Amino acid sequence: AQKITQTQPGMFVQEKEAVTLDCTYDTSDPSYGLFWYKQPSSGEMIFLIYQGSYDQQNATEGRYSLNFQKARKSANLVISASQLGDSAMYFCAMREDNQAGTALIFGKGTTLSVSS
């Protein structure tokens, strides 16, 4: 079973509009972390935002916010006031404890296209 599900292969938005990218996760571990990364066509993975499972408040970082609904196991990324430079692939990832270490489990990603 997939541990991270991103159901939107592609999303389209106009400049200055807000957009929500969906992410649901599956874990039985009470302690986990959720991350969003941006990957432009050049390939580098850019960290955007982090939410811990015990965090009481939704994480925010500038124009990025994370709509964390623990009971629904969802961690949607909200980008406000989209910009052309936001066009990229976006990945949701969960930190999974792997014996003594940690691994990031990634979803399949959502391609965001921002138009003027």
Added chain:
Amino acid sequence: DAGVTQSPTHLIKTRGQQVTLRCSPISGHKSVSWYQQVLGQGPQFIFQYYEKEERGRGNFPDRFSARQFPNYSSELNVNALLLGDSALYLCASSPDPNSNQPQHFGDGTRLSIL
């Protein structure tokens, strides 16, 4: 401060050959992880190293191996290359394996197998 650096940026090999990819973590980061990203998919975890010890291993065959050096840099080795090994190989570093700090990624090495 320099970010995670990986070399080479691109590599072309033929089936059956061996390849070594290199990674230097962010200064002060002692944990290095390797991921494979095939086209159209999210990255998949291969290895995690901390203080020169393997801390975690993903579901990859024994053809894949890695090591970490005293300066915390790391190498990923892949033997007996197959066409399916063509991918972007990403290295990520973090202060330690159990930190809530995000893993920071390098630009990756694009490996093409002919």
